[in-house]
Amino acid sequence: MSAGAFQAGDPPLVLASASSARRAVMEAAGLRFEALAAAVDEAAIKESARAEGIPAADAAMMLAEAKARRIAARRPEALVIGCDQILVLEDRWFDKPASPAEARAHLEALRGRTHRLVTAVLCWRGGQRVWQHVATPRLTMRPVSDAFLDAYLALEAEAVTSTVGAYRLEGPGIHLFDALEGEQASILGLPLLPLLGFLRQHGVLLR
Numbered sequence: 076m077s078a079g080a081f082q083a084g085d086p087p088l089v090l091a092s093a094s095s096a097r098r099a100v101m102e103a104a105g106l107r108f109e110a111l112a113a114a115v116d117e118a119a120i121k122e123s124a125r126a127e128g129i130p131a132a133d134a135a136m137m138l139a140e141a142k143a144r145r146i147a148a149r150r151p152e153a154l155v156i157g158c159d160q161i162l163v164l165e166d167r168w169f170d171k172p173a174s175p176a177e178a179r180a181h182l183e184a185l186r187g188r189t190h191r192l193v194t195a196v197l198c199w200r201g202g203q204r205v206w207q208h209v210a211t212p213r214l215t216m217r218p219v220s221d222a223f224l225d226a227y228l229a230l231e232a233e234a235v236t237s238t239v240g241a242y243r244l245e246g247p248g249i250h251l252f253d254a255l256e257g258e259q260a261s262i263l264g265l266p267l268l269p270l271l272g273f274l275r276q277h278g279v280l281l282r
């Protein structure tokens with residue numbers, strides 16, 4: 076299927092993200108779009124949100140909007156999609172691990188427990204937010220053994236630093252889990268079904 080088979084020509088779609096997972100979700104759905112990374116200081120925004128006691132869903136939406144606005148300034152004619160995902164385990168927020176060692180620490184904290192992937196997506200057009208949605212998939216990780224973690228981290232190597240949970244569900248990460256609740260695309264960082272519903276309602280996609 077050529078990209079854009081269901082799309083009206085206007086407005087152009089821009090995904091304000093550097094995430095290969097988000098790009099892959101949009102490409103697999105056959106959407107025609109451009110992906111542009113937004114240079115936003117996510118750590119600073121997250122830190123101040125935490126300090127002010129802002130809930131993870133609101134913090135993720137703030138980050139998604141910051142990315143979308145940054146890109147919209149460069150592409151004012153486009154409908155810009157911004158996203159952000161925060162992994163929450165009880166009251167801890169996890170970022171993408173900076174190294175395989177940090178990934179191991181994350182997985183040791185997550186194993187045997189259920190965590191949430193608080194995933195915000197919004198659309199920005201004509202200088203304003205025109206739609207938003209938060210999906211919160213829940214993932215129950217097996218109490219994996221140390222030997223399993225050794226094998227998993229050896230297999231995944233640096234890939235574990237590219238995702239918020241140190242796993243790629245669509246890859247070997249599936250072996251980590253006992254149960255999943257929620258849309259797979261949301262787990263990969265982009266709540267696709269709600270987004271497609273909005274794009275149809277907004278006249279971007281054929282109904």
Ligand SMILES: Nc1nc2c(ncn2[C@H]2C[C@H](O)[C@@H](COP(=O)(O)OP(=O)(O)OP(=O)(O)O)O2)c(=O)[nH]1
Nearest residue numbers: 092093094096159160238239242243244262263264
């Ligand atoms: N391939 C894959 N990626 C995942 C999975 N779960 C979460 N992720 C990715 C999606 C996002 O790229 C990343 C969440 O971190 P962020 O929301 O900060 O996005 P990221 O910094 O990657 O890109 P962006 O801020 O949108 O430019 O984790 C998964 O199961 N598989």
